[in-house]
Amino acid sequence: MPPTVTKALKPRKTPSQSRSRVTVDAIYEATIQVLLSQGMVGLTTTGVAERAGVSVGSMYQYFPNKQALVYALNDRFLTRLAERVEETCARMLGRPIAEATDALIDTYWAVKTERPELTRALYRSVAELDNDALIYAFAARVDRATTDMFRHAPDIPDDEVEQTNLLLTTVIYGSVRNAFERGLGPQEIAVLKTGLKAMCQDHLRSIGS
Amino acid sequence: MPPTVTKALKPRKTPSQSRSRVTVDAIYEATIQVLLSQGMVGLTTTGVAERAGVSVGSMYQYFPNKQALVYALNDRFLTRLAERVEETCARMLGRPIAEATDALIDTYWAVKTERPELTRALYRSVAELDNDALIYAFAARVDRATTDMFRHAPDIPDDEVEQTNLLLTTVIYGSVRNAFERGLGPQEIAVLKTGLKAMCQDHLRSIGS
Amino acid sequence: MPPTVTKALKPRKTPSQSRSRVTVDAIYEATIQVLLSQGMVGLTTTGVAERAGVSVGSMYQYFPNKQALVYALNDRFLTRLAERVEETCARMLGRPIAEATDALIDTYWAVKTERPELTRALYRSVAELDNDALIYAFAARVDRATTDMFRHAPDIPDDEVEQTNLLLTTVIYGSVRNAFERGLGPQEIAVLKTGLKAMCQDHLRSIGS
Amino acid sequence: MPPTVTKALKPRKTPSQSRSRVTVDAIYEATIQVLLSQGMVGLTTTGVAERAGVSVGSMYQYFPNKQALVYALNDRFLTRLAERVEETCARMLGRPIAEATDALIDTYWAVKTERPELTRALYRSVAELDNDALIYAFAARVDRATTDMFRHAPDIPDDEVEQTNLLLTTVIYGSVRNAFERGLGPQEIAVLKTGLKAMCQDHLRSIGS
DNA sequence: CATGAATGAGAGTTCATTCAT
DNA sequence: GATGAATGAACTCTCATTCAT
Structure with a gap:
């Protein structure tokens, strides 16, 4: 699609x-x-x-043309994001899933925090249809990296990797985005980050047993 | 802001x-x-x-004017959403937090599923600045309802209500939105729903002890 | 083509x-x-x-769009031209070829004379590609009319109609156009008209014998 | 003008x-x-x-400037055309008018046939106003050559030269142009050439007697 | 002399909004 | 009230021409 x-x-x-x-x-x-x-x-x-x-x-x-401007912006931003995630995933190859997840959250959060207004502005710019393709492409790219990371984790069965990856990334990306879109203060933001990490850890522990 | x-x-x-x-x-x-x-x-x-x-x-x-059209659409949609959430919260008053959270997810998910494309279209339309105010207003309204629900739960200390509410709503709203924006198939969507519920339950159990 | x-x-x-x-x-x-x-x-x-x-x-x-303006102008003009020619052809049905040819020249000349500058301006406007189609269509339409006229002439064998029509129309249309594009005075124009008629008559007489 | x-x-x-x-x-x-x-x-x-x-x-x-480009092109083309015509006229000096006319048609036709698409393209480019001057100048130049040729023909009275020249050149140039603009096939083109020659000969014979 | 990045006036086109009918 | 023709500011994009390098 x-x-x-x-x-x-x-x-x-x-x-x-x-x-x-x-x-x-x-x-x-x-x-x-x-x-x-x-x-x-x-x-x-x-x-x-x-x-x-x-x-x-x-x-x-x-x-x-005009669209190319915004497209280029998104491209730059998403490339940086993807590279960062890939870096993290590479660094975490072979680590236990809990650690890997934590690192993923940290990375994602960091990127968003760097230029938060730009991030929001870009999210909105996507409304211009043709950027959808770009988004999909990068989503796939990032997905590959995280899936790979999880597959190499010692403490997760192979047949659960896909599902766990889907759940974790959806929850993490969605929550992070939402956290920044609510116009919250830095304190609340910090609380949210801790909370999100905790939730993920709790869940991983729960399915790990 | x-x-x-x-x-x-x-x-x-x-x-x-x-x-x-x-x-x-x-x-x-x-x-x-x-x-x-x-x-x-x-x-x-x-x-x-x-x-x-x-x-x-x-x-x-x-x-x-033109904006009023989109504004009205968002208004209608958000009103319905808020009413549904408020309804659920009212029904769940006094119930244990786990149950309440589950119901919240169900409700939120159901609303999104009803007219998914409209939901996405509206999300995008928000780019037109002035609708932000509307969004904020409804966010506050829904927040009041959920906070209230959580405050009446028997199994959560009063001083943790605010924080728990912030975390849960952020994660739930963000995840649900993300789930629908990824263009996933119904199967994956279903898996995600189950997973999200599980994550919340695991976390609540964890902090509850 | x-x-x-x-x-x-x-x-x-x-x-x-x-x-x-x-x-x-x-x-x-x-x-x-x-x-x-x-x-x-x-x-x-x-x-x-x-x-x-x-x-x-x-x-x-x-x-x-802009082209449509010029297109419409050409359309109007050519329609009028075609109608006039068709009229003449209808009127001359069954007449000897010499008379018919004379009438055709008169008609064509008259149309050009009516708004000579407009005529020139339109000729030039045709450079805008898409009007070519229009021109072709009208050329075909006029051709049908003249061919018909010649076919009904009593003094021309059926198997020469096509060829004679092609020659006469080419020479007449080309000469008339050229006559008006040279920026000549009314006297010279008048001389040309007489001369063109004479040429056609001479030729018809020649092939008729 | x-x-x-x-x-x-x-x-x-x-x-x-x-x-x-x-x-x-x-x-x-x-x-x-x-x-x-x-x-x-x-x-x-x-x-x-x-x-x-x-x-x-x-x-x-x-x-x-840009116009100079097209101007130069027209200049080149028209110069070549004029030279060819002048050549023919020089060669035909003193020959009977029928022969001279035939040669003129041959020459004109040959030039057009050499690079037909270029010819058409240039005709159209003339729409850029300032080339009109060029056209007029060359028309005059060619006119001088043909008039001269006809004046030296043994079989045409001096006081008819101007008129005959005007008629013949108008008909020839106009017909040739039209023949090439109609998008006809080579066969039809050939027929037209023969026909045009015949017409001119018939007319000359008629006025010559 | 050659280059080609920079310029910016001006072209075609759209569309929210008004108001005479 | 309803209509939809008329408006014109504003927008995107082109391309002949210049001039610093």
Whole structure:
């Protein structure tokens, strides 16, 4: 059911010259700024270009259309996220499942905490259809990493890996997202993190016996 | 941080005459149809009016502007959701916390399952800023109901109610949402539900001792 | 080899209400004015709308895009032309070929003379690809009429009709067009008309014997 | 009524160095390619430069603006055409008018047949106003040649030369153009050529007596 | 001289909203 | 009240042209 990309959404060219690099980076940053301050609705091409101190024409030299801007942002963000998760999973290969899960939560939480507003802004931007494909792709990528991690854990039977992975990731990702969308204070956030970890541990202990 | 409403978003009047009622309902339904088939981007006033078999002018008789349409939809949906939760909470007043939690999950899950695509469409529509206020309001309302339920549970100390409520609701709402956004099959969905319930029970048992 | 139409080029709706009629007519006339004074290059949607005393939005209510404007103009013009030719052909059914040819030249010449600048402007506008289809269609229509006329002439063998028709129409249409494109004075034009008629007569006499 | 040139349309300099020569030729050829494949609408400066394997900047070294490109193309083509006609006329000096006319038709037809699509493309490009001047100039040049040829024919009275020239050239040029614009097959084209020649001969015989 | 990134005026098009009928 | 034609600000995107490197 993953939707198909109907438009060119990738940057026209990977910028290598220094001048281009600066321009592209300015555009990225401007897109984030505008997205945060005006939201998806207020994200206009001229607005972004202006904020980036660049002409519209220049922008279109690197991004074939408006969607490509947001797409690129999501791509960057998700790539970073996926890399982080993969890193963690690699580091936790062979460790007991409880430890692995804890590490996963830590990693996920950390990424979200780094630029929380950007995270929220991006979640919303996904409404523009074509990004769905991107999301699915990254979900699959991350899924592969965590599944692998769990499969190598010494304390979980092979035939439970899939199911456990599905449950844990769904609960973790969903809870983390929700935690950050509720506009809570840092204290409550901290409490939630501890609670989530506890819940997972309790459950793992319960099925482990 | 809750955003403030800057526009008139409510329907101009509560329609009481029968003819109006029909018109308004047609508009509601048309909005849903368009939202589902075209997404937020393709939701135009003329499009909705046409689908509803009503003139744009008439539509503006009942909804002062485009946002009001989506606002009303969210309002309806959230009201129904809140009522259902409140109902459950009332029914579970005084019951042990494990039972109460189970019932909460069942209720929440049931509401989502009823019109899953509409649910997703609405989630996305929230991107239009002003609906945030609505969401916050309903979150608070539902929170009051669940807190109340947990406070009357015989097996939980008063000073843990707030925390437990925050954790459980965050995890439940987040997980349920995530479960439905992943585009999973019914089997996996069912597995997830069972798993989520188990996790909550395990945790409650753990802190209960 | 006739090109295919790739866009909607026809007016959105045939205007029936009086207000619409006025609007559409104003747009037609404005398009002609702009086409004559600025040429195809200077024909902008806002320019036409302004000249017509109408908002761009209104224009787009009746014409789905810029091309449709020119398309409509060509359509109108060619329809009128075709009707005139068909009329003449009908009137000349059964007449000797010499007379028929003379009448055809007169008709064609008359149409061109009526609004010569418009004629030239339209010829040029055809450069916009999709109008080719229109041209082909009308060429075929007119061809049918003239072929029919010649077939009913008493003084031409059946197996020469096709060829004679092709030659005469090619020469007549081409010559008339060229005559008007050279920017000649009325005197020279008149001389040309006489000369063209004479040429055709001479040839017919020659092959008739 | 001949339009006036408002912009610099000629190449900046006559290229004499060998490197320049190659560049300019590449640009010429690229312009033709693009014109044929994309039409006048798709003829962009960057597109041509790319096809020519040259930077836009370089192109502007040789052609002051976009129009100059098309202008140069027309210039080249028309010059070749004029030269061919002048050649024929020179060769036919003093020959009887019938022969001369036949040769003229042959020449004109041959030029058109050589690169028919280019011919059509150029005809269309003329829509860009300023080329009109060019056309008029060449028309006059060719006219001079043919008039001269006819004036030296032994079998036509001096006071009929002008008129005959006007008629013959108008009919020939118009018919040839039309023949090639109708999208006919080679057979029909051949028939037309024979027919056109016959018509001219018949007429000349008729006025000659 | 060559390059091609940068420019930005201006084009086509959409759509929320109004108001004469 | 109902209608839907009219409005026009705002948006996305193109492309001829320039000029620092």
